[in-house]
Amino acid sequence: MTDVAYESVSGTIYLVERSQNCSSKRYSEFTVRTKSSIHFNSGGLFTSFHQVLRHQLLKFFIITSILSVFYFYIRLHTWRLPWILSLIMIQLISFIFRTHRKVVSETLLVVAGFGVQTTTTFLSGKQYTHFIPWSDLIDIIIAEAITMQQVLFYMCLLVRSDSSEGPELKPLFMHTWPRLPCLNYIYCKCQVVLASSPERSKL
Structure with a gap:
């Protein structure tokens, strides 16, 4: 488990937690938490x-x-x-x-050969979970959005769609909005998991 401090678009510090099976590199989990949800104690960091x-x-x-x-x-x-x-x-x-x-954390779980799961945790304790099968996942990318004042980077899942309009983009971390360095960190680790599955079909 690795805890790394980053900044969000709003400037608030967030924590990215990574768990990975180093032997097979087929599993990665990332949790982006708000600073207010991190409680410090002598044993480390945890959400309370x-x-x-x-x-x-x-x-x-x-x-x-x-x-x-x-x-x-x-x-x-x-x-x-x-x-x-x-x-x-x-x-x-x-x-x-x-x-x-109020959202206190967002989690991205990538398991090679199985699928991708996103979980949004609210302060009330409620959780919203969405799962995408591995066969529907094309890639994990970093996209950008241009506003009147700045350029925002965000991570997306490129997913197959039944419509004729082509693949569908499913944005990630829309509540915590981590900055580009944090997204690059998550992106590189996810690509390791994606590359470990040769049966994954691509565009």
């Missing part, structure tokens, strides 16, 4: 749901305290009670929504 939730609750209470001072300053406590309760409910709903939608 409770630590991340505690961090989110701390931010919530800080924001709530600031808003409470502001509300007292504008004499909100003299307003009607339904208005105050409405503001409190809006703030609570906003916190629950942001916590539920």
Whole structure:
């Protein structure tokens, strides 16, 4: 297992974890985690749901305290009670929504001869998993997207499609957005696994 620190497009530090069967080089797993989901201790680095939730609750209470001072300053406590309760409910709903939608890690698992699996883990503990059979996988590539202000690089799975439009691109790490050095690291290791399977058909 190898832990390497990189940066994302937004500038936040992410961690890439790689697990590989060195004897056969037919298996690689990469996990890109947000910095807030990494908890340090004497034994190393690990992801703790409770630590991340505690961090989110701390931010919530800080924001709530600031808003409470502001509300007292504008004499909100003299307003009607339904208005105050409405503001409190809006703030609570906003916190629950942001916590539920927050992604803490994205995982790419490549197993030669079997397939590719992607897993997105949310702060709430929910996981979204997608599997692509080995026979449908053509290649793993790094693509680029040009915006008004910058050029963004992202990793894609090149997958066979039933339509006549040709292969389909399935983007990876769309929530964590690691930068090009991190993508190159993952790409090189994935190509080792892909090359270890001579039966894989190509375009």
